[in-house]
Amino acid sequence: MRLRPFPLISLLVCAAACRGEVAWSAPDWRPERAPLRIVAASVLATEVLLEIAPRERIAAVHFVAADPRWSVVADRCIGLPVVGAEPEQLLAARPDLVLCDPFTRPETLALLAQVNVPVVTTANPGSFADIAANVRRIGAVCHLDAEAARLVATMDERLAAVRVRSAEVATFAVMNLDGALHAHGRPSLFDAVVTAAGARNLAAEHGTGPFRKLDVEAVLSWRPDVVVLAGECGSVGVVPAWLAQAPGLGLLPCVRNGRVVTVRAPLLASTSHHLVEAARELQDRLLAWGKP
Numbered sequence: 479m480r481l482r483p484f485p486l487i488s489l490l491v492c493a494a495a496c497r498g499e500v501a502w503s504a505p506d507w508r509p510e511r512a513p514l515r516i517v518a519a520s521v522l523a524t525e526v527l528l529e530i531a532p533r534e535r536i537a538a539v540h541f542v543a544a545d546p547r548w549s550v551v552a553d554r555c556i557g558l559p560v561v562g563a564e565p566e567q568l569l570a571a572r573p574d575l576v577l578c579d580p581f582t583r584p585e586t587l588a589l590l591a592q593v594n595v596p597v598v599t600t601a602n603p604g605s606f607a608d609i610a611a612n613v614r615r616i617g618a619v620c621h622l623d624a625e626a627a628r629l630v631a632t633m634d635e636r637l638a639a640v641r642v643r644s645a646e647v648a649t650f651a652v653m654n655l656d657g658a659l660h661a662h663g664r665p666s667l668f669d670a671v672v673t674a675a676g677a678r679n680l681a682a683e684h685g686t687g688p689f690r691k692l693d694v695e696a697v698l699s700w701r702p703d704v705v706v707l708a709g710e711c712g713s714v715g716v717v718p719a720w721l722a723q724a725p726g727l728g729l730l731p732c733v734r735n736g737r738v739v740t741v742r743a744p745l746l747a748s749t750s751h752h753l754v755e756a757a758r759e760l761q762d763r764l765l766a767w768g769k770p
Contacts, residue, residue: 502596502619509596512621513575517561517568521549522600523577525750526616528554530625538571550744550752565589577616579749603749604665604688606637606674613751633751637674640757644676647764652704652739653680654746657720659692667753668706668746674754675761677704694726702732703770706760708747709740716740739763 501507515537518524524543527536528551538559546552561567565586568576576590576597590597598619600612610630617626653661654668662668663679663686672679680700681690707718717738722728732738745756 500591500596502598507596507598508618509575509621513573513596513619515572515574516620517571517573517576518543519561519563519568519576519582520579520600522579522612522749523616524549524555525551525748525752526613526626526629527577527620529629529751530613530617530622531620533558535620537573538568546744548744548747550742550748552744569593569595575619577619603667605667605670606633606753609633609667609750609753612749629751633754636754637757640674640754640761641676643761643765644674647676647761648678650677650703650764650767650770651680651683651700652677652706652760652764653697653700653702654706654708655692655697655721656708659694659697659724661686661690661692663687663690667749671746671753671757671760672706674757675764677760677764694724698726698729701730704737704739704764704767705730705732706746707738707740708743710743737767 514535516527516531516535517537518527518539520540521543524539536558538561539555541560541562543549544552544555544558544560549555559571561571563582563586568586568590573595576595578597578599580599580602582599587597587599598615600615601608603609603612610633613626613630613633614623617623652672655661661681663681663684666688669679669682680702684700705721707721709718717733717736718740721733721738727733739760741756741759745752745759748756
């Protein structure tokens with residue numbers, strides 16, 4: 479019987495695993511020298527590096543960060559090399575540091591470790607405090623601590639400015655939906671946005687976790703004052719066809735009355751300091767309505 483060859487990638491993953499934990503997996507790891515060829519292998523890393531790092535130190539950015547459908551900084555990525563998620567593509571940028579997110583495949587991490595390329599993975603954030611921690615972590619490993627601290631301070635100042643008027647929208651009960659009736663409760667960044675704006679997140683109040691698929695009956699029973707959607711551009715009062723035509727959802731008073739807020743999808747999905755703008759946009763629209 480002819481044996482099938484063991485895939486090379488599996489051999490390398492096994493070899494990396496046998497080496498044990500790499501130094502850069504420690505939460506307080508910091509390279510001795512400032513990295514000069516940093517690959518931002520996530521949208522978060524790209525959004526942060528474009529704020530705190532000299533452009534010449536960014537060796538490449540993830541292709542999603544360069545796509546305006548998914549990234550608020552796509553225009554600032556013009557001229558920078560773009561890479562995918564495959565380890566061969568990341569290595570082609572000749573990095574001395576790769577910044578990625580928790581969704582990076584384990585085999586990619588193992589292969590980069592095998593060739594001794596440091597990889598730092600940011601945490602999955604569920605609050606603005608988590609975002610601040612990720613910014614500081616990126617600043618530390620890039621030897622840009624002061625720049626990262628200034629970015630966090632700016633984010634905190636913008637949050638404080640939003641919270642000044644949060645009490646004025648405290649009576650609004652809102653929830654987010656998509657075409658599959660997914661909603662975000664607590665902890666989640668959508669909940670952080672709603673809380674910062676000053677409104678109530680109905681999904682969190684009903685015990686929903688970070689992500690849950692709802693049925694129409696649940697949405698109807700919650701009776702939100704406002705539905706928040708992710709879309710191509712910001713708009714107020716425009717009810718998309720899928721929402722108006724979804725069986726049962728047309729019965730919601732907020733849908734019938736156009737109490738729908740569309741926030742730019744890349745902004746609402748941001749996991750960086752840019753998310754403050756989503757809270758400000760939501761609050762501005764609730765203030766314009768005045769009351770539920």
